[in-house]
Amino acid sequence: MKSILFRLYLAVMKFLARWQKEDPNTYVILNGSGRSGSNGYLFYKYLCREHPEVTAYLIEPWPSSHLPWSDWQKIGRAKYVLTTHQPFKVRKSQVNLALWHGIPLKRMGTMANNTQRRDNQRNEKLWHKTADLVTSSSELYESLMSACMGIEGPRYVQLGFPRIDSLLKSPYKKAQLLADFFSCQDPEAQVGIYVPTFRYELEEPEVMERIKEGNFFAFSDFDLAALDQALAARKQYLLVKLHPWEMKLFSDFHLEAKHVAFLNNSDLLAKKLDLYEILGATDFLMTDFSSIYFDYLHLDKPLIFITNYLAQYEKTRGFLLGPYEKIVPGPCVASQADLVKQLGEKDGYGLERKKWLELSDQADHGQACQTIFDYLSGV
Known part of the structure; x- marks a missing residue:
């Protein structure tokens, strides 16, 4: 009605x-x-x-x-x-x-x-x-x-697409990002960003309950303190940008971690910025099934794919390309243990990224x- x-x-x-x-x-x-x-x-x-x-x-x-x-x-x-x-x-x-x-x-x-x-x-x-x-x-x-x-x-x-202009000509630099979200000044630091897709349509109560509890990866072995320590050991920082609907699940956006922070819509509105004007200042991207990774290819920076609920998403909605592990130009991880291990690995997907950029974008x-x-x- x-x-x-x-x-x-x-x-x-x-x-x-x-x-x-x-x-x-x-x-x-x-x-x-x-x-x-x-x-x-x-x-x-x-x-x-x-x-x-x-x-x-x-x-x-x-x-x-x-x-x-x-x-x-x-x-x-x-x-x-x-x-x-x-x-x-x-x-x-x-x-x-x-x-x-x-x-x-x-x-x-x-x-x-x-x-x-x-x-x-x-x-x-x-x-x-x-x-x-x-x-x-x-x-x-x-x-x-x-x-x-x-x-x-x-x-x-x-x-x-206008968003690629902003990605390639980002007015927001990494030093500012570190200062604003982590109160940090470290020219050697790396900043990653995690941008998952809209997960509510999975209709998986367990996944949504984990997110509500602060487990933004929905990993079965999620441990924020351990993740924070692993990032600190590598001089890495992680910015988490959830879907706006998922952000409504949180009553408190503060995380007990020095190397992990949320990027909220309110932050972007206050700064009169779009996500893509910040995205160019990051060093690597993590996502699950968001097509944001196609755009990130323009930066030729590492990608990591979170796949712990891949089977559910394939069944509920499905993908236009596949098998998924074969079409993404980066490693797939399904647990925090796998993710932490991958954060220390050397990037070896440059040729794959170039191939997919040539296929997906000849205009930008x-x-x-x-x-x-x-x-x-x-x-």
């Missing part, structure tokens, strides 16, 4: 907003990605910084039934509507550019194991009707997206924002 009412709400507001006079110099960004590698937010920052001659509006969170009428007026006035999730616009004359929010690794839409056919058909119809342009990085990206969403090939334009060279702006100016 809630979804039906929300679709009705969107239909009514679209009808009302379309009566606004369209301004050819107005961009509106409908951001549903928060500050976690948001192409929308980062393109908005670019427009404000580099193109003061245009009007840019950031609408977030999107979608929402709590937007004021003034926001709908902004949407109605825009010539260009950029979205991070499902495409949207209020009239045919507007140009919708779908930025999306990651290179697909996990199954979604038609390909997912946990979706309904009726919903998938509705989404495919929406993409067909509304998405004028879909920014892309490669043929691989286009194949994966179309498999899931049914997007037609001619809609893709290889313009790249740190100029995506300018490329997108120039392209839209000619539409």
